[in-house]
Amino acid sequence: MASPITIIKNDKLLFEATNIQEAARFLEEHLNTSKYKFYDSIERGYVYSIPYNFKGDEYRFVAPEEVAANRRQELEESDHKNARRIWLVSNNPEEFELARAYSECETLEWKRSRNFENGDILFLYVSGNVQQVCFKVEIIQGIVPPNEVKYNKMFWKDLKKFEESKGGKWTRFRFLDKVDTPELSLTKLREYGLKSNVQGPLKLNGELRDYIMSFFEKDLTEGYYPDEVHDNLEEGMRKTVMVNIYERNPIARKRCMDHYGVQCQICDLNFEDTYGEVGKDFIHVHHIIPLHEIQQGYIVDPINDLIPVCPNCHAMLHRKENGEYLTIEQLKERIISNRKLLQIKGNLVI
Known part of the structure; x- marks a missing residue:
C-alpha cells in the first residue's frame, strides 16, 4: 500500500508525494542528484523524524503516524540497515x-x-x-x-x-x-x-x-512531580530536575504491580475499568521514601518502598503543603474527607 510522504524544506512545505518512490524522484530533480541516494534518508526521516541536510538546507519527511509506526516495527524486528542504531x-x-x-x-x-x-x-x-x-x-x-x-x-x-x-x-x-x-x-x-x-x-x-x-524513557507527566529541584544553579547552566529513578525501574515497577495490581492505592481508580482496553495495565508507581533520606548503597524494595498510584494522586504526593509532602494516609484521608463534604453539599455526581 502506497504511503504519502510530505517533504518539508527549512520548515516550509516543499512537496507532497504519494509514495517514497515519487518523493525520491522529486528530490533527484530538485537537487540534481541520483534518486537512489535518497531512499534511505527518506525512510529514516519519516520513521524516526531524522532530518536530511544538503548544502546548508534541512529536509524533513513526514508520513501518517500509523504508517511510520508500522514501518519502524518492521525495520527493528528485521534488524534492517535503516533501523535506528x-x-x-x-x-x-x-x-x-x-x-x-x-x-x-x-x-x-x-x-x-x-x-x-x-x-x-x-x-x-x-x-x-x-x-x-x-x-x-x-x-x-x-x-x-x-x-x-x-x-x-x-x-x-x-x-x-x-x-x-x-x-x-x-x-x-x-x-x-x-x-x-x-x-x-x-x-x-x-x-x-x-x-x-x-x-x-x-x-x-x-x-x-x-x-x-x-531507564531513559520518560513518563510525559514526570515534570509535574519532581522529587527534588536544585535551587542553586549557575547562570547559563542547564536546569536539572532529579526525578526518582526507582519509579522508572522496569523490574521494580513490575514486581510492585504484580504484588498490588494496577489499581490506584489511594483513590481506587482502575484505568481499564474507567477507560476500557486503552487503559489496561496503565498506572504510575510512587517511591515512598524521599530522595534526601536515601543513603548510598540503598536497594529498592518493590513491595515496601513502591506503591501504584494514578497520575493525579502521584502529582499530589509530589507537591508540598506548608513545606511538607503529604503521606499516603494523609492523601487518602483528604480524599475521603472532601468526598463527604461534596456529598453534604449535594455536589457529588455518582
Missing part, C-alpha cells in the same frame, strides 16, 4: 569531563570511532570511579566538516590526549538525558548480556539494549 560508548572521566559538558552544552563534538549516522542513539558509559551508564545522546551530524569542529578544550583534563585527538573524523551529538542509578552499573550490564568491559563502541541489541533504554 543504538550504541554503548565509553567515556574516561580522567581524560574528558563529560558531566561538565552536559551542564554547559546542548551539543558536543565527539571523535568518530564508528560510522555513526544522523539519528543514531548513543548511551555513554562513564568509566573510572563511576562505572555506569549516565547519558543518552543523539547523533545530529554524522560527519562534521574539519573547519567546523569545536574541540572543546575546556572539558579536556588530559591535554596530551586532547592534542592527540585533533584531526581525523568527528561527529556531533545533542544531549537528551542524564540518569544516575546503580542499576546501570557495569555489574548490572553484565547481568543483562554485556560480555566484556565497555571499551570501543558496541552496537546494542536484544535484552541489554532494552534494559538500558528503559
Whole structure:
C-alpha cells in the first residue's frame, strides 16, 4: 500500500508525494542528484523524524503516524540497515569531563570511532570511579566538516590526549538525558548480556539494549512531580530536575504491580475499568521514601518502598503543603474527607 510522504524544506512545505518512490524522484530533480541516494534518508526521516541536510538546507519527511509506526516495527524486528542504531560508548572521566559538558552544552563534538549516522542513539558509559551508564545522546551530524569542529578544550583534563585527538573524523551529538542509578552499573550490564568491559563502541541489541533504554524513557507527566529541584544553579547552566529513578525501574515497577495490581492505592481508580482496553495495565508507581533520606548503597524494595498510584494522586504526593509532602494516609484521608463534604453539599455526581 502506497504511503504519502510530505517533504518539508527549512520548515516550509516543499512537496507532497504519494509514495517514497515519487518523493525520491522529486528530490533527484530538485537537487540534481541520483534518486537512489535518497531512499534511505527518506525512510529514516519519516520513521524516526531524522532530518536530511544538503548544502546548508534541512529536509524533513513526514508520513501518517500509523504508517511510520508500522514501518519502524518492521525495520527493528528485521534488524534492517535503516533501523535506528543504538550504541554503548565509553567515556574516561580522567581524560574528558563529560558531566561538565552536559551542564554547559546542548551539543558536543565527539571523535568518530564508528560510522555513526544522523539519528543514531548513543548511551555513554562513564568509566573510572563511576562505572555506569549516565547519558543518552543523539547523533545530529554524522560527519562534521574539519573547519567546523569545536574541540572543546575546556572539558579536556588530559591535554596530551586532547592534542592527540585533533584531526581525523568527528561527529556531533545533542544531549537528551542524564540518569544516575546503580542499576546501570557495569555489574548490572553484565547481568543483562554485556560480555566484556565497555571499551570501543558496541552496537546494542536484544535484552541489554532494552534494559538500558528503559531507564531513559520518560513518563510525559514526570515534570509535574519532581522529587527534588536544585535551587542553586549557575547562570547559563542547564536546569536539572532529579526525578526518582526507582519509579522508572522496569523490574521494580513490575514486581510492585504484580504484588498490588494496577489499581490506584489511594483513590481506587482502575484505568481499564474507567477507560476500557486503552487503559489496561496503565498506572504510575510512587517511591515512598524521599530522595534526601536515601543513603548510598540503598536497594529498592518493590513491595515496601513502591506503591501504584494514578497520575493525579502521584502529582499530589509530589507537591508540598506548608513545606511538607503529604503521606499516603494523609492523601487518602483528604480524599475521603472532601468526598463527604461534596456529598453534604449535594455536589457529588455518582
